[in-house]
Amino acid sequence: MASANKNRRVADRQGSQRGTDEPPLVRWVLISIAVAFAGVFLLLPLINVFAQALLKGWRFYWAALAHPDSLAAIQLTLLVAAITVPLNCVFGLAAAWAIAKFEFRGKSLLVTLIDLPFSVSPVVSGLMLVLLFGLQGFLGPWLAEHDLQIIFAVPGIVLATVFVTFPFVARELIPVMQAAGSEQEQAALTLGANGWQTFWHVTLPSVKWGLIYGVILCNARAMGEFGAVSVVSGHITGLTDTMPLRVDKLYHEYNGTAAFAVASLLALLALATLGVKTLLEWKAAREHALAQREPGPSA
């Protein structure tokens, strides 16, 4: 692979063209199309968020963020993510352990069911919670009797977020754990470690990159979810508005610059997520390369 690239570079430098390369003009046109498309559809929207947020200057920007309702929205978003991510993380670890380390019937059905929330429209997932816990729902009368509120309150927002981010950690971990195999765990157990020790000291370190990757994706979606949360939140300013809902409300109050100010925080979150992801890929690639080099002279 590396030598193929090297040959290619040599060929490029010499200006010669191989039969499996496109003519330079075609190549140049394709790169231009790709860069132009990405520029208009990816880079421009990103720059626009910050340009619009700072349209009225830094002072307005900080004032928009420091508004009590915006601060409340930021707090709520952090709270929801702090509950959702650990819940789905524990589930992801349990599901990956059961699916990757054991053989059982119906495994592929189980994997499909875990992925199911990805194919449900966020609005429909919100509606399903309303039908369970809302006043007209199955549990509505019982909840009202016991003075418990889920819909139009924080528990409903958490449940909706848990639903839409349900598969993230599990689907990242399952292939990583499958690839790691279970020989190391078996060795640890043979040497007298108990189940938990094996999990903490053997399994967890071997899947850490996959786990972190799943967690950051889950977190990004948890903080940014709009559709499902919008249905169950009730939009009570200062109480049940998350950051995306706050963006929506400011926009509809014709306060575009303030909406972009709050949105810019979410865009920063997306950039941070991409940064961590790129870093993880780089680290994983390096570890892979090191592991391949380890056998030494024979390789």
Next chain:
Amino acid sequence: MAGEKRNVLPGFGLTMGYTLFYLSAIVLIPIAGLFLKACALSWADFVRLATTERALAAYRLTFGASFFAALSNAVFGSVLAWVLVRYRFPGRRLLDALVDFPFALPTAVAGLTLASLFAESGWLGRYLCPLGIRGAFTPLGVVIALTFVGLPFAVRTMQPVLENLEREMEEAAATLGSSRLRTFCTILAPTLLPTVLTGFALSFARAVGEYGSIVFISGNLPFRTEIAPYLIVIRLEEYDYQGAIALAVVLLVLSFILLGTINLLENWASRFQT
């Protein structure tokens, strides 16, 4: 082998039990609840609520816009994936990282910034609107938003397949005197078609359920720029639960059909590799 594993590693009962419990509590029971509520409707009522004029217009927009968005993602996503895998040029790694941006960006922010870009005073709108290309508050805006959110699915489906593609076949064709264009048409295109279709289907499936990015850019005009998920929200706000349930069941059943189609396509595509 399997039996041996079961004997040695502990925790199957615990993890499997917890997985099934959590899956049921969070996912299966809510879905079953929706279908149970739908069963309370008579068939005639269900059909009437699910096929009102306004609902039909919303389905047409949702599926039409999703189709065109998935189509443009299949085309531009393939070009992007090809360029990222086969060519080396300055900025390639940045481009590669940027592809995941729509996946990481909250949909509400995507809708907000796209609406502002394509509005009459926006960076793109000020040049496009005089040409009659209106991206904000039109069906075209819906296509733009759906293209944005679906792009990573198309590119990331193509990329690994292109990376693993053996070049021997292309080399053989070139040695036998085939032009690059002919090699592309007779060898590359047929090999990659199932993958392109999978990317198309994934991007389409993502688009059908999309809500957050569209409500900002479409303007949500009934019969014109109103998508099906938005109509569900309207029905809920009107306390018309039966109307909302009927629409939700239609969307959910269609998503499940799409999910099945995608699984079939992925199986088909994987047969073309190795």
